[in-house]
Amino acid sequence: MVSLGELGERELVEGIRNIIRLPPGLGPGDDSAVIPNIGRDIVACVDGITFERHFPKGMTYEEFGWMAAAVNISDLASMGAVPIGLLAGLTMPADLDVRSLYDIMLGMDICAESYGAYIYGGDTKFGSGGVSCTAIGTLEGRSPMLRSGARPGDIIAVTGSLGSAAAGFYAAENGLEGLVSSSPLMTPVPRVDEGVALAASGAVTSCIDLSDGLAEGARSICNASKVGMNIHMTFLPEGEGVETVFSELGIPKKEMMLYWGGDYELLFTFDKSKMETLYSYDVDFSVIGIVTNDNTPYIDYGDRREAMGNGRY
Amino acid sequence: MVSLGELGERELVEGIRNIIRLPPGLGPGDDSAVIPNIGRDIVACVDGITFERHFPKGMTYEEFGWMAAAVNISDLASMGAVPIGLLAGLTMPADLDVRSLYDIMLGMDICAESYGAYIYGGDTKFGSGGVSCTAIGTLEGRSPMLRSGARPGDIIAVTGSLGSAAAGFYAAENGLEGLVSSSPLMTPVPRVDEGVALAASGAVTSCIDLSDGLAEGARSICNASKVGMNIHMTFLPEGEGVETVFSELGIPKKEMMLYWGGDYELLFTFDKSKMETLYSYDVDFSVIGIVTNDNTPYIDYGDRREAMGNGRY
Numbered sequence: 001m002v003s004l005g006e007l008g009e010r011e012l013v014e015g016i017r018n019i020i021r022l023p024p025g026l027g028p029g030d031d032s033a034v035i036p037n038i039g040r041d042i043v044a045c046v047d048g049i050t051f052e053r054h055f056p057k058g059m060t061y062e063e064f065g066w067m068a069a070a071v072n073i074s075d076l077a078s079m080g081a082v083p084i085g086l087l088a089g090l091t092m093p094a095d096l097d098v099r100s101l102y103d104i105m106l107g108m109d110i111c112a113e114s115y116g117a118y119i120y121g122g123d124t125k126f127g128s129g130g131v132s133c134t135a136i137g138t139l140e141g142r143s144p145m146l147r148s149g150a151r152p153g154d155i156i157a158v159t160g161s162l163g164s165a166a167a168g169f170y171a172a173e174n175g176l177e178g179l180v181s182s183s184p185l186m187t188p189v190p191r192v193d194e195g196v197a198l199a200a201s202g203a204v205t206s207c208i209d210l211s212d213g214l215a216e217g218a219r220s221i222c223n224a225s226k227v228g229m230n231i232h233m234t235f236l237p238e239g240e241g242v243e244t245v246f247s248e249l250g251i252p253k254k255e256m257m258l259y260w261g262g263d264y265e266l267l268f269t270f271d272k273s274k275m276e277t278l279y280s281y282d283v284d285f286s287v288i289g290i291v292t293n294d295n296t297p298y299i300d301y302g303d304r305r306e307a308m309g310n311g312r313y
Numbered sequence: 314m315v316s317l318g319e320l321g322e323r324e325l326v327e328g329i330r331n332i333i334r335l336p337p338g339l340g341p342g343d344d345s346a347v348i349p350n351i352g353r354d355i356v357a358c359v360d361g362i363t364f365e366r367h368f369p370k371g372m373t374y375e376e377f378g379w380m381a382a383a384v385n386i387s388d389l390a391s392m393g394a395v396p397i398g399l400l401a402g403l404t405m406p407a408d409l410d411v412r413s414l415y416d417i418m419l420g421m422d423i424c425a426e427s428y429g430a431y432i433y434g435g436d437t438k439f440g441s442g443g444v445s446c447t448a449i450g451t452l453e454g455r456s457p458m459l460r461s462g463a464r465p466g467d468i469i470a471v472t473g474s475l476g477s478a479a480a481g482f483y484a485a486e487n488g489l490e491g492l493v494s495s496s497p498l499m500t501p502v503p504r505v506d507e508g509v510a511l512a513a514s515g516a517v518t519s520c521i522d523l524s525d526g527l528a529e530g531a532r533s534i535c536n537a538s539k540v541g542m543n544i545h546m547t548f549l550p551e552g553e554g555v556e557t558v559f560s561e562l563g564i565p566k567k568e569m570m571l572y573w574g575g576d577y578e579l580l581f582t583f584d585k586s587k588m589e590t591l592y593s594y595d596v597d598f599s600v601i602g603i604v605t606n607d608n609t610p611y612i613d614y615g616d617r618r619e620a621m622g623n624g625r626y
Contacts, residue, residue: 010536025354030459030537031388031521032358034452039352041338045345046400046447048438075344087359089402089445123445125361130438132402132445134359139347146343208344223323224343 004101005094005126012098012124019102020109023085023118033120035085040138043081047071047211048089051129056185058172061100063186065107065131071211072135073115074190074264078209079144080199081137082192083115088122089132096129104131115192142199145207145268147224154205154269154291156229158237159194159284162214163253165262167241170251179248180241188264195266197281203274212261215308218297221269228294231308233301237286239263258299258308317414318407318439325411325437332415333422336398336431346433348398353451356394360384360524361402364442369498371485374413376499378420378444384524385448386428387503387577391522392457393512394450395505396428401435402445409442417444428505455512458520460537463582467518467604469542471550471580472507472597475527476566478575480554483564492561493554501577508579510594516587525574528621531610534582541607544621546614550599552576571612571621 004012013029026034049068059067073083088108092101101124108131109119120136168185171177190209198204206225208217214236218229236257245251269291270278289300298305317325326342339347362381372380386396401421405414414437421444422432430450481498484490503522511517519538521530527549531542549570559566582604583591602613611618 010533026457026459030457030461031391032356032394032448032450032457034392034457035355035357037352037354039350041350042348042355042398042449043345044348044398044400044447044449045434046402046445047436048402048404048445050404050438050440052440053438078344079347081345085355085357087357087447089359089361089447091361091363091404091440091443091445121358123360125363125366125443125445127363127365127404127441127443130404130440132359132361132404132436132438134357134400134402134447135345136355136357136449137345144339144343144345144347146339148343220323 001097003094004092004096004098007098015102016105019106020119021113023120028121035120035136038084038138040140043076043079043137043139044134045072045075046132046134047075048130048132056169056172058182059186061103062107065104066111066187068131068133069108069111070188070190070264072133073192074209074211076135076137077190077192077195078207078266080142080195081139082196083117083135083137085118085120085136086112087120087134090122090124091127091130092124093129094126145199145204147206147208147221150206150221150225150227150269150291152227152291152293153272155272155287156231156269156289156291157285157287158265158267159191160265161237161239162263163242163256164239166256166260167239167245170245170249171241174249176248179244185262188262190264191266194283197283198268201278201281203270203278205269205271207266207268210263210265210267213259214267215258217267218308222295222297228292229289229297230292230300231289231297233299235286235288314410316407317405317409317411320411328415329418332419333432334426336433341434348433348449351397351451353453356389356392356450356452357447358385358388359445359447360388361443361445369482369485371495372499374416375420378417379424379500381444381446382421382424383501383503383577385446386505387522387524389448389450390503390505390508391520391579393455393508394452395509396430396448396450398431398433398449399425400433400447403435403437404440404443405437406442407439458512458517460519460521460534463519463534463538463540463604465540465604465606466585467582468585468600469544469582469602469604470598470600471578472504473578474550474552475576476555476569477552479569479573480552480558483558483562484554487562489561492557498575501575503577504579507596510596511581514591514594516583516591518582518584520579520581523576523578523580526572527580528571530580531621535608535610539608541605542602542610543605543613544602544610546612548599548601
């Protein structure tokens, strides 16, 4: 093994350039990168993950890299943007095997490739392990979907299903890997196509990704839009593995589906008069509730309802 | 004091939004930022600084924030680009006073403001202290200046002067703050106007910023361009404080001017047949040597010359 601390900067950059695909324009290796003219608004975000907090049992370095890219691509998706380029700000222990760093970059690059994007640059410093990834994308002329914009009477919906990431986590922690897949947890799939379609439809009034869980996402939209929500527990689409983890380990479904992060689905609200338009965009989603005047998101169990607490993350 | 670990994410974002200027388009607070249409190539870079390595004695948190912005703006400048937006990927100890974080953001914002740019987004995670900053800019149609492109016979030049950052460091470490200014070290001024003019001139064949020192910058250009350099020690423009630190503390000038990072000047090569054109662009620079076939940068003392060693950083 060669530890990171032993390697010169030039060798490291050369090593990384051999691992990842080189982008159009000018990629890693000079002072800055040049992304060819996109002729549109730029959408950008930065989000970090750390070894300490985002490296669950059983995860590989490659999956950690995928995750670093995915959390940011998901942030673009929630606005209706598509990714173009990533920049990787790495903070890594000096005694890390350099192959682990290459695996991280490879995982980032594979995730980027899945969405037609490239790694355009990076930087490595020594410290506690983590990747602060920046994603740059474009709306291609669409209006961005924001957290603000939800209005009382709008319908609340979510793409995909909820709780699979949490189920994967509990399964890995408790030796149930054979029964429940960990891939929703380890290599989440950002909803870029769905985000593009939702933004293009013109029907959506607010949107956020569920990186921090449904409860936290709902609270963020409520705060930004100054509205409340009534979300029906029975309407929530249950993810793969949730039933198994509940029956085998007794973890409440509510915890997995409401209070756990990591699903990377899109939570959005839309104008109910535009439901037909929305359906014509062919996005697979579930209606889960309605926007209210309450200023707080509630979860409704039929016989009673309770205000959603803070998320686990 | 309120420690970072006690503060919720929403409060933190709100606190930061109260500290920094809000940019045109969509700034911090949603999943991504939207930078209004620039209609040109995007230039982007990421560079990190850490408490452990880039927080010299006497530095304030505000200056640390300035530094995080400046190192990236300088990377844009070395290509001939101007900054538009910054994104701040923070890794901060949970017990940090939140005011220190606000001071970091304020320092970043003041630096950005000096160059007509804004902070467009950010993210905070817990860990060893550091800022991974991404800068996004544009060339406004100019061709980028790269590290590659220098040819034997080209003239080597540098903006400003060398060694002031090192002099500021040694002065602060040894109680000479009254004699030598620390501002070149604490709040370096990236050469954006100079970079724009150099790129616009069409005379420059390669360029790099001196964040890592003259020796390291020269080696980077030599490696990327597959050339050598002969740089004359007597031609090097001596920065403020270098003479004082040499005479008071005996630190060799060579160490401060060649092997120390932090000056953030531009090192560039240009086609000697275009010298008149370059002068017409009114950039203040010093000629320091000539590009050779050697494959290595040499420092020439008149009676002898030696290969430049590795930089201090």
